[in-house]
Amino acid sequence: MTNYLCALRTSLALSLVTGKPFRAEHVRANRERPGLRQQHLTAVNAAAEIGQAEVEGAIVGTREFTFVPGKVTPGNYSFNIEQRVAPRSYYRRSCHR
Numbered sequence: 001m002t003n004y005l006c007a008l009r010t011s012l013a014l015s016l017v018t019g020k021p022f023r024a025e026h027v028r029a030n031r032e033r034p035g036l037r038q039q040h041l042t043a044v045n046a047a048a049e050i051g052q053a054e055v056e057g058a059i060v061g062t063r064e065f066t067f068v069p070g071k072v073t074p075g076n077y078s079f080n081i082e083q084r085v086a087p088r089s090y091y092r093r094s095c096h097r
Contacts (some may be wrong), residue, residue: 002030008040012047012067021068028063035061039081046079 004027015022017019027066028034036058044058050071 005040005043010083015067015069016047016051016053016072021071023064023067023097025064027065028091035063036065042079042081046077046081050075050077 008024011022011024014020027036027040030077038060041058041060044055044065047053048067051072054066054068054070056066056068058065058067061069
């Protein structure tokens with residue numbers, strides 16, 4: 001099982017850095033509760049705010065959405081991403097394969 005939040009954060013960051021849009025499909029498709037959860041949506045919205053991005057279809061429970069980055073705006077940002085806490089080694093293992 002992979003850590004979708006880690007993969008999502010990486011995709012968002014790469015999109016902001018390269019300026020290339022992406023479409024996420026089959027989001028968490030094989031999970032008991034598929035689709036974006038609140039912590040994923042918060043990550044998308046945070047990246048959208050930082051990068052003045054256009055986001056289409058990103059709501060809790062959706063299985064697909066589009067992210068089109070704009071201009072990254074420097075600044076101090078703070079976002080509250082609530083998620084179930086797992087052991088640190090789990091995140092290290094799943095994010096750095």
